[in-house]
Amino acid sequence: xxxxxxxxxxxxxxxxxxxxxxxxxxxxxxxxxxxxxxxxxxxxxxxxxxxxxxxxxxxxxxxxxxxxxxxxxxxxxxxxxxxxxxxxxxxxxxxxxxxxxxxxxxxxxxxxxxxxxxxxxxxxxxxxxxxxxxxxxxxxxxxxxxxxxxxxxxxxxxxxxxxxxxxxxxxxxxxxxxxxxxxxxxxxxxxxxxxxxxxxxxxxxxxxxxxxxxxxxxxxxxxxxxxxxxxxxxxxxxxxxxxxxxxxxxxxxxxxxxxxxxxxxxxxxxxxxxxxxxxxxxxxxxxxxxxxxxxxxxxxxxxxxxxxxxxxxxxxxxxxxxxxxxxxxxxxxxxxxxxxxxxxxxxxxxxxxxxxxxxxxxxxxxxxxxxxxxxxxxxxxxxxxxxxxxxxxxxxxxxxxxxxxxxxxxxxxxxxxxxxxxxxxxxx
Numbered sequence: 001x002x003x004x005x006x007x008x009x010x011x012x013x014x015x016x017x018x019x020x021x022x023x024x025x026x027x028x029x030x031x032x033x034x035x036x037x038x039x040x041x042x043x044x045x046x047x048x049x050x051x052x053x054x055x056x057x058x059x060x061x062x063x064x065x066x067x068x069x070x071x072x073x074x075x076x077x078x079x080x081x082x083x084x085x086x087x088x089x090x091x092x093x094x095x096x097x098x099x100x101x102x103x104x105x106x107x108x109x110x111x112x113x114x115x116x117x118x119x120x121x122x123x124x125x126x127x128x129x130x131x132x133x134x135x136x137x138x139x140x141x142x143x144x145x146x147x148x149x150x151x152x153x154x155x156x157x158x159x160x161x162x163x164x165x166x167x168x169x170x171x172x173x174x175x176x177x178x179x180x181x182x183x184x185x186x187x188x189x190x191x192x193x194x195x196x197x198x199x200x201x202x203x204x205x206x207x208x209x210x211x212x213x214x215x216x217x218x219x220x221x222x223x224x225x226x227x228x229x230x231x232x233x234x235x236x237x238x239x240x241x242x243x244x245x246x247x248x249x250x251x252x253x254x255x256x257x258x259x260x261x262x263x264x265x266x267x268x269x270x271x272x273x274x275x276x277x278x279x280x281x282x283x284x285x286x287x288x289x290x291x292x293x294x295x296x297x298x299x300x301x302x303x304x305x306x307x308x309x310x311x312x313x314x315x316x317x318x319x320x321x322x323x324x325x326x327x328x329x330x331x332x333x334x335x336x337x338x339x340x341x342x343x344x345x346x347x348x349x350x351x352x353x354x355x356x357x358x359x360x361x362x363x364x365x366x367x368x369x370x371x372x373x374x375x376x377x378x379x380x381x382x383x384x385x386x387x388x389x390x391x392x393x394x395x396x397x398x399x400x401x402x403x404x405x406x407x408x409x410x411x412x413x414x415x416x417x418x419x420x421x422x423x424x425x426x427x428x
Contacts, residue, residue, distance in 0.1 A: 003058060011040070011061055018069040026074060026112050028241055031221040033077050048196035049076040051085045051210050055199070071114060071127075075195060078104045081218060082240075084142055085200040086211055091146060095153075097197045098128065099145035105129040106137035111238035127194065138240065259323055259385065259406065259422070263295050263331075298333035299381035301370050303388035304361025305339040312410055313359050315426045316387040319408070324351050333381060339363040342373040365392035371399045387424070390414030 003011075015038055023030025041048070041055040048055045054076045064072065079085055084100040106129040108114045116127060131137045132148040140148075222241060302316045324331055329350050335357065336345030343360035346353065367386070374380055380403060387408040397418045405419035410426055 044196045048199045050199040051080045095149045100142045102128045102137035297382045299384045300335045301386045304337040305365035340366040368395045
């Protein structure tokens with residue numbers, strides 16, 4: 001399908017506007033959509049995701065109304081949020097596709113209040129949202145709905161074929177094992193899922209890292225919405241988000257993922273124009289978390305006050321060392337130590353520059369000393385990362401000169417009054 005520049009511009013504009021609408025109306029999902037790249041892909045019939053990109057058939061994207069496109073973007077990001085991309089395992093791919101879509105569509109309709117009447121995608125697939133037992137799919141996990149579908153098939157004398165992974169194209173998936181009519185209660189014949197699930201396993205080797213990245217993104221989005229609701233006096237969040245909160249309130253996430261997200265937030269301006277006009281597999285709408293830039297002028301400060309044991313300080317230093325290593329020469333700046341004053345600051349461009357640095361300190365803790373040091377710098381840092389136990393008075397926010405701060409706290413007891421917070425757990 002050959003597209004003119006004007007047609008490509010229209011599709012890009014259409015996606016940007018849809019993402020903005022989702023962010024405005026359904027904040028949690030909109031925040032997470034900001035992490036997704038988007039692409040045109042002529043090899044699929046409708047839309048697909050692999051937890052990194054959302055792909056669209058140009059023809060399909062062009063035909064969608066605004067409401068339908070909003071629905072599809074919410075549908076795709078929910079596959080990632082609920083980890084369907086990582087959970088299909090050895091199940092029958094077609095049945096698992098249907099089970100996932102029943103759960104997701106029900107969440108969009110019931111818990112986000114989306115109007116089903118706005119969706120007219122029948123020629124691509126039915127917007128299934130009722131589980132085989134007649135109840136809304138949002139009450140169940142995809143695995144629970146899958147088991148219901150298997151039982152439904154077994155009652156009809158059929159057996160679901162096990163798969164070695166998800167390799168079916170959901171947009172054209174249909175079962176020839178049943179003569180039932182397609183319906184919204186999990187029928188398995190002629191039932192077509194709206195999107196293509198075949199890309200879920202294409203990056204299976206990255207599954208563990210991808211899940212960790214998304215755990216952190218989800219956790220941050222949940223907390224952002226909680227803060228927003230508190231400020232606005234808004235009501236409770238949808239039930240499925242509350243379930244995510246329960247699972248993610250103490251996530252075992254490498255803080256370096258938080259650092260990566262923090263850095264990307266500060267070095268990107270989030271403008272997506274001018275876009276890349278290529279298509280058919282070339283990505284024209286990147287996420288804001290690509291890390292191709294070299295990040296300079298980052299200030300790491302490690303608390304060496306009397307409340308920090310030698311073990312705490314050594315572990316904090318090893319974490320900074322690991323973080324700088326992770327960026328593989330793309331992160332540079334300064335590393336220092338502080339108690340009531342700042343000690344022994346060194347410049348670094350890679351880990352070799354900090355290998356022989358010696359911690360100094362042992363007195364009382366003063367976060368003010370860090371900001372006083374920044375005030376004396378010729379060029380202020382683009383961000384400050386402070387590793388500490390947090391046990392000290394906090395200066396007023398304006399003391400930070402509006403420089404973004406990431407606090408790395410080595411306990412679960414203290415939360416600084418401003419800045420972003422991540423936790424590091426010291427092995428016992």
